[in-house]
Amino acid sequence: MKTIAVLTSGGDAPGMNAAIRSVVRVGLDKGLKVMGVQRGYSGLINGEIFEMERHSVADIIQRGGTILRTARCEEFRTEAGRKKAQNILKAFGIDGLVVIGGDGSFQGARLLSKLGISTIGLPGTIDNDLAYTDYTIGFDTATNTVLDAINKLRDTSSSHERVSIVEVMGRNCGDLALYAGVAGGAESVIIPEKEFNEAELCRKILEGKLRGKLHNLVILAEGVGGAEKLAKRVQEVTGIETRATVLGHIQRGGSPTAFDRILASRMGNRAVELLIEGKSSRVVGVRNGKVYDDDIEEALSVKRKFDDELYNIANIVSY
Numbered sequence: 245m246k247t248i249a250v251l252t253s254g255g256d257a258p259g260m261n262a263a264i265r266s267v268v269r270v271g272l273d274k275g276l277k278v279m280g281v282q283r284g285y286s287g288l289i290n291g292e293i294f295e296m297e298r299h300s301v302a303d304i305i306q307r308g309g310t311i312l313r314t315a316r317c318e319e320f321r322t323e324a325g326r327k328k329a330q331n332i333l334k335a336f337g338i339d340g341l342v343v344i345g346g347d348g349s350f351q352g353a354r355l356l357s358k359l360g361i362s363t364i365g366l367p368g369t370i371d372n373d374l375a376y377t378d379y380t381i382g383f384d385t386a387t388n389t390v391l392d393a394i395n396k397l398r399d400t401s402s403s404h405e406r407v408s409i410v411e412v413m414g415r416n417c418g419d420l421a422l423y424a425g426v427a428g429g430a431e432s433v434i435i436p437e438k439e440f441n442e443a444e445l446c447r448k449i450l451e452g453k454l455r456g457k458l459h460n461l462v463i464l465a466e467g468v469g470g471a472e473k474l475a476k477r478v479q480e481v482t483g484i485e486t487r488a489t490v491l492g493h494i495q496r497g498g499s500p501t502a503f504d505r506i507l508a509s510r511m512g513n514r515a516v517e518l519l520i521e522g523k524s525s526r527v528v529g530v531r532n533g534k535v536y537d538d539d540i541e542e543a544l545s546v547k548r549k550f551d552d553e554l555y556n557i558a559n560i561v562s563y
């Protein structure tokens with residue numbers, strides 16, 4: 245292993261920069277040449293590759309987004325596209341590749357490793373939807389961003405004695421809604437993992453009002469969807485003024501939390517170690533506070549275990 249490369253792919257996540265920095269600096273420290281690939285698999289196919297030095301990653305640990313840019317690339321889903329990528333990697337003399345992204349990016353990494361490229365995946369997504377790892381890089385920051393929004397919405401919800409429905413991202417995963425909901429003391433959390441009952445939600449809101457609650461915060465995961473529609477229904481049924489807020493891409497930006505920076509730094513280090521050990525087709529994760537690695541195929545087949553305990557706590561303590 246002489247030359248490695250790093251890319252970010254799919255939706256960006258805070259902490260991706262910290263992960264890039266770690267891969268670059270650990271790689272250089274171990275005597276490797278490190279290349280950066282711009283715009284994910286799209287840049288790989290187009291040869292948008294440049295050599296990185298220690299200073300290339302200076303002053304980025306605190307920045308959201310990704311200095312390497314990111315992209316979603318249809319061509320890479322085809323065999324011909326991946327063959328192009330393989331040829332480019334060969335032309336640049338790259339022996340190992342670190343892919344920072346979500347499950348889609350990992351599918352791409354898995355197929356690339358089948359073409360003989362040593363590939364390691366680092367989980368970078370705000371969704372926390374990769375079951376093999378307890379946390380993905382970016383999830384903690386996004387949770388805190390949502391929390392900040394919930395705190396603010398609580399103020400205005402209380403002043404006006406309104407119901408506030410807050411739609412948060414996460415694709416089909418309810419973790420972002422659940423974690424931010426618990427931390428923000430939301431009255432209800434609606435997530436794809438649990439069946440939703442509109443009548444029960446409205447009853448809960450009315451009961452809260454009767455007990456003297458001024459505000460009522462409902463966190464709605466995008467996987468269930470439709471904050472505006474739900475707000476209309478809640479207002480119709482309960483007679484309480486209700487507003488919807490879709491937080492959108494605000495959740496993807498911002499300076500990463502200490503947790504995400506540390507996680508990214510540790511994971512970047514492990515990725516380089518794995519490449520040096522001659523490993524391929526592995527992903528790095530964290531379980532019970534320990535960084536570990538797993539076969540990419542096995543990791544992708546792990547079924548998500550929903551945190552029922554946290555969901556129950558959310559329902560009990562917000563009542």
Ligand code: ADP
Nearest residue numbers: 254255316317320321345346347348349351352
């Ligand atoms: P994320 O990595 O955040 O889940 P996407 O699902 O958009 O984001 O995937 C990012 C990119 O990974 C896609 O644009 C595509 O280039 C590549 N990719 C996704 N799924 C596959 C697949 N099944 N085969 C090959 N490449 C894929």
Ligand code: F6P
Nearest residue numbers: 255346369370371413414415496
């Ligand atoms: O995967 C991250 C994510 O932000 C999801 O939570 C969301 O569904 C999706 O990406 C939004 O994608 P885009 O940035 O393409 O609108």
